[in-house]
Amino acid sequence: AxxxxxxxxxxxxxxxxxxxxxxxxxxxxxxxxxxxxQYPNRGLQFLLKYITGDNLVKGSYGxxxxxxxxxxxxxxxxxxxxxxxxxxxxCAVREYNFNKFYFGSGTKLNVKP
Amino acid sequence: xxxVTQTPKHLITATGQRVTLRCSPRSGDLSVxxxxxxxxxxxxxxxxxxxxxxxxxGNILERxxxxxxxxxxxxxxxxxxxxxxxxxxxCASSVDRTDNEQFFGPGTRxxxx
Numbered sequence: 001a002x003x004x005x006x007x008x009x010x011x012x013x014x015x016x017x018x019x020x021x022x023x024x025x026x027x028x029x030x031x032x033x034x035x036x037x038q039y040p041n042r043g044l045q046f047l048l049k050y051i052t053g054d055n056l057v058k059g060s061y062g063x064x065x066x067x068x069x070x071x072x073x074x075x076x077x078x079x080x081x082x083x084x085x086x087x088x089x090x091c092a093v094r095e096y097n098f099n100k101f102y103f104g105s106g107t108k109l110n111v112k113p
Numbered sequence: 114x115x116x117v118t119q120t121p122k123h124l125i126t127a128t129g130q131r132v133t134l135r136c137s138p139r140s141g142d143l144s145v146x147x148x149x150x151x152x153x154x155x156x157x158x159x160x161x162x163x164x165x166x167x168x169x170x171g172n173i174l175e176r177x178x179x180x181x182x183x184x185x186x187x188x189x190x191x192x193x194x195x196x197x198x199x200x201x202x203x204c205a206s207s208v209d210r211t212d213n214e215q216f217f218g219p220g221t222r223x224x225x226x
Contacts, residue, residue: 034214043115043203043217044156090156100169101146103156 004093006104013081014112021076021107023091032094033074035065037087044090050074081111116140117218119204125224131192134221138185138206145187146215147179151200162187194225
C-alpha cells in the first residue's frame with residue numbers, strides 16, 4: 001500500500017542548531033515528494049518539492065531536503081533553526097502517473113531560544 | 114495570504130444535516146483539491162478537480178460529493194452528517210493537474226453536534 005511515514009511526532013531543537021525532520025515513503029513507481037508547513041490556525045504552506053534531478057532540493061525559508069531513493073526517504077533539513085520555524089511539518093507524496101496525494105501524520109517542530 | 118478563499122470559516126450543525134463548503138482557487142489555477150484534517154485521521158486527501166472534471170478520488174465517503182463550476186470555484190457537499198465528520202476541511206489549488214505545488218486556503222472548521 002502507498003504511504004508516507006513521519007516517525008517522529010515531535011522534534012525539539014535549540015535555536016541555532018541544525019534540524020532534521022524525517023520522512024519515508026512507499027509508493028509504486030517514481031514519486032513526487034513535497035514538504036509543507038502548517039502554522040496554528042492556518043492552512044498548509046508549500047516549502048519544497050522533488051520531482052527529478054538533483055537529490056538535494058532547496059526551498060523556502062532556508063529549508064532543504066535530500067531525496068534518497070535507496071532508503072526511500074526525503075528528510076527535511078535546515079542548518080540553523082529559528083524560533084519562528086516552530087510549526088507542524090507535513091511530508092507528502094504523489095505517485096507518478098497517478099493523482100492521489102498521501103500526507104504523513106505530521107511532525108511538530110519546537111525550536112527553543 | 115495564499116489567494117485561495119474558503120467560506121464559511123466556521124460551521125456548526127447537527128447530525129443528519131447537509132452542508133456545503135465553498136472554495137475559490139487562486140486566479141489562473143485550474144485544479145482544486147479537497148482535504149479533511151482531523152485529530153485521529155490526520156490530513157486526508159478527498160478529491161481533486163481539474164478544469165471542471167474529476168481528476169482523482171481519495172478517501173471520500175459516499176455521503177460526500179464535490180463539483181467544480183465553469184468559473185472554477187468548487188463546492189464540497191457533506192450530507193447525513195455524523196459526529197465523526199467534525200474536522201477542518203481545506204481546499205487547495207494548483208496551476209495544473211500534475212506536479213506543481215498546491216496553495217491551501219485557510220480552511221472551514223465543521224462542528225457536528
